[in-house]
């Protein structure tokens with residue numbers, strides 16, 4: 220089979236891979252690139268392949284950089300089936316409708332055509348077929364797919380593509396979770412593949428210990444509450460927000476924090492949290508499912524207010540500080556957080572808590588790097604607030620865990636005839652170039668495997684015997 224890199228090579232965002240057998244073609248992920256703008260210009264151009272000729276699209280998880288261009292793919296002629304896990308289907312629906320809205324606002328501001336409309340998103344929904352973890356399915360002529368949990372966000376999967384003709388297998392990891400997570404089961408390795416495409420967002424960095432991140436969050440919140448100002452948390456609506464709510468709920472229950480109002484000011488995050496409640500009993504880890512059974516909800520607590528409507532959101536300003544406002548977007552492009560940041564960042568009593576990856580050029584990255592001002596919704600805003608960077612909240616594995624993942628995948632396996640299958644190459648993708656190179660070097664040095672840093676547009680041929688440039 221052949222593998223082409225049409226996104227997520229040398230970049231964290233824009234995941235898009237084409238897998239071709241002799242008779243069928245599968246795309247894995249179809250995300251948008253994000254950086255300075257919500258959607259980078261490249262995202263608006265034509266696809267480097269004819270979407271009409273693709274048999275199926277396989278989606279690893281519902282993050283925008285993995286699903287964001289699906290409606291454009293459909294608009295440009297794709298009519299195949301779209302495979303994803305049941306929770307991913309629910310989450311992708313929310314994410315795509317939300318992004319259609321943000322994209323149309325952005326297009327209006329920039330005077331360009333929006334990338335897609337609500338109507339295109341509706342067409343996407345009609346093509347989706349769900350596939351659960353550990354089920355094999357023929358997705359295109361001669362190509363079957365199989366999902367495993369990656370512990371990254373609810374419903375996230377790595378996918379193995381098998382060529383029925385010669386049994387060649389390729390694994391694409393999607394994003395790999397920062398296991399152990401308080402909510403999700405740990406990632407499962409996928410061993411025995413002929414080649415692996417693995418993510419490398421944190422390929423060159425370590426996260427602090429998970430236990431420390433909870434202690435650090437309490438310390439930061441205590442300090443912020445003592446300062447008496449607004450506490451802003453730009454949140455990724457998916458997973459990060461639910462983790463934050465889960466931790467806050469635990470802190471307040473245990474009396475570790477003074478009782479102050481918490482606003483979940485994001486319609487998207489509110490809806491996503493409902494999807495977590497819906498699927499938790501099936502997809503959370505067993506001990507968390509037990510906790511959910513005992514407590515009813517893991518994400519609600521007495522002074523949490525979900526502000527769905529614009530009026531409810533606006534009324535937050537009437538509540539005196541200190542108060543916590545959790546709102547999207549996570550990198551501060553648009554969404555309600557921009558309004559709160561414009562209002563509160565010039566005030567030195569404010570604390571801004573940034574947790575997680577911020578793409579180069581994004582407003583969040585500028586604030587994280589200590590810029591004294593930032594452009595939000597087209598206006599310059601002075602930053603006099605305290606900016607706290609929390610590490611370890613990433614939903615991505617760090618460099619050591621990525622190496623452990625690679626090691627687990629490389630473990631020798633026999634195919635039933637006593638023949639050992641050995642992975643010929645690991646491609647390090649979906650990271651910034653330095654992270655991809657660093658991870659590739661470590662895979663080579665520590666695991667003795669061939670590691671390749673792919674480039675955009677490259678095609679590689681994968682067989683049972685070798686992996687070579689096509």
Ligand SMILES: [Zn+2]
Pocket residue numbers: 280282371394
């Ligand atoms: Zn992701």
